[in-house]
Amino acid sequence: MHEMGIAMQVVEIAAASIPPEMAGSRVERVNLKVGKLAAVVPDSLRFCYDVVIRDTPLAGSVLHIQEIPVTAECGDCGHSWTADRPEFRCGACGSGNVRIVSGQELEIISIDIEDP
Amino acid sequence: MEVKVVRKVLDVNDTNAQRNRLRFAEKKVFVLNVMSSPGSGKTTLLQKTLAEIMPDIRTGVIVGDICTSNDADRLSAAGVPVVQVNTDEFGGDCHLAAHVIEKAAENFDLDALDLLIVENVGNLVCPAEFDIGENARAVVLSVTEGEDKPIKYPLMFRESDAAVLNKTDLLPYLDYDRDAAVDYIHQVHPGMPVFELSAKTGEGLAAWVDWIRGKVRGKG
Numbered sequence A: 001m002h003e004m005g006i007a008m009q010v011v012e013i014a015a016a017s018i019p020p021e022m023a024g025s026r027v028e029r030v031n032l033k034v035g036k037l038a039a040v041v042p043d044s045l046r047f048c049y050d051v052v053i054r055d056t057p058l059a060g061s062v063l064h065i066q067e068i069p070v071t072a073e074c075g076d077c078g079h080s081w082t083a084d085r086p087e088f089r090c091g092a093c094g095s096g097n098v099r100i101v102s103g104q105e106l107e108i109i110s111i112d113i114e115d116p
Numbered sequence B: 001m002e003v004k005v006v007r008k009v010l011d012v013n014d015t016n017a018q019r020n021r022l023r024f025a026e027k028k029v030f031v032l033n034v035m036s037s038p039g040s041g042k043t044t045l046l047q048k049t050l051a052e053i054m055p056d057i058r059t060g061v062i063v064g065d066i067c068t069s070n071d072a073d074r075l076s077a078a079g080v081p082v083v084q085v086n087t088d089e090f091g092g093d094c095h096l097a098a099h100v101i102e103k104a105a106e107n108f109d110l111d112a113l114d115l116l117i118v119e120n121v122g123n124l125v126c127p128a129e130f131d132i133g134e135n136a137r138a139v140v141l142s143v144t145e146g147e148d149k150p151i152k153y154p155l156m157f158r159e160s161d162a163a164v165l166n167k168t169d170l171l172p173y174l175d176y177d178r179d180a181a182v183d184y185i186h187q188v189h190p191g192m193p194v195f196e197l198s199a200k201t202g203e204g205l206a207a208w209v210d211w212i213r214g215k216v217r218g219k220g
C-alpha cells in the first residue's frame, strides 16, 4: 500500500548514488533486498518503480528484488531455523526469547551502471 | 559496473524518528503509537482511556484520519489537546511518517505533557514499517475481525509492545475463538501482553490503563 512511497525513496537514494564522474551514463539495474517479513509486496513495488523512474536518471532501469527468507534464533538454546510461517516460538525448547536474524530487510544494495 | 550503495530505503524516516525520540525524551514525554485495521475501535478506546488517565497523566493526541475530522472531534471532547493530521499533509498516505509527527508535535506545549498518544491511520500493514519516534506501540484487534489477523500481518504484531483485543462485549453473539486469537498473537510475539476488553462497556479496561500508567511512570 505504501509501495509508491518506497519506490520514490529507492529512486532518490539510487539517483544520489550515481558517482559524479558517471553522471549521464545509463543505469541498468537497481539491486534491492526485501525481507519476507517486510511490509512490502515485490510486484507492486516493481510496478510503482516503473512509474516513478520516468524522467529521472534511472529511466529505463530495472528493479531487481532479492527476497530474503525469515530466519530466527533462540536466545535460550541457540536453535536457529528458517521460518516459512510467522512462528517465533522456539521449536526446540519452546522459549519465546527469539531473535529475528533476517527477513526484515529493505535495503538498496547496489546499482549497475552501463560501462562507458 | 556495479556501484555499491548499501542503504536502508527508509533511512531518512529512521533518522527523523530518532530525532523525534531524542526531542520527546528531552521533554520527558512518553509517546504511544496506537495502530489497528480501520474500525477496530482505536478512537473509542482512546476516549475511554483518556477519561481514566486525565488529568493526572497530562496527555495530548495526534490523530491520523485520512478524510474527516470526526476522530479529532470525538477526542477533543475529552478535554485533551488534539492535533489532526490529514491527507493534504502527507499525500493520502496509509501511515504516519516521522516527519509528519515532528510537524504535528510543534502544535503542543511538550513541557505540559507526560504522554503523547498517536492514533495511526487504520491499516495493519504500512504503519508497522514506519518508526515515528515512539516509545511503545500498541495494536488493537477486534473480535469482529478474523482470529488469524496476527499471522496475516505478522510484522505489526511482532513490532508491537502490547495488543488489545477489543469489542469483547460482542463475544456472546459471535463464533469467535478468543484463545486461538491470543495464541496466534503469541506465536508471532511470545509473551506480549494482551488486554481483552470492551471499549464500549469498559470491561477489562483497567488492566490496559494500568499498563499505560506503568509505561509513563517508567519513562526516563
Ligand SMILES: Nc1nc2c(ncn2[C@@H]2O[C@H](COP(=O)(O)OP(=O)(O)OP(=O)(O)O)[C@@H](O)[C@H]2O)c(=O)[nH]1
Residues within 6 Å of the ligand: B036, B037, B038, B039, B040, B041, B042, B043, B044, B045, B071, B121, B122, B166, B167, B168, B169, B170, B197, B198, B199, B200, B201
Ligand atoms: N460493540 C462494540 N463496539 C465498539 C467497541 N469499540 C468500538 N466500537 C464501535 O466500532 C466502530 C468503530 O470504532 P472507532 O473507535 O471509530 O474505531 P477506529 O479504530 O478509531 O476507526 P478508524 O479511525 O476509522 O480506523 C464504532 O461504531 C464504535 O462505536 C466495543 O468495545 N464494542
Ligand SMILES: [Mg+2]
Residues within 6 Å of the ligand: B042, B043, B044, B071, B119
Ligand atoms: Mg479512529
Ligand SMILES: [Zn+2]
Residues within 6 Å of the ligand: A074, A075, A076, A077, A078, A079, A090, A091, A092, A093, A094, A095
Ligand atoms: Zn530454544
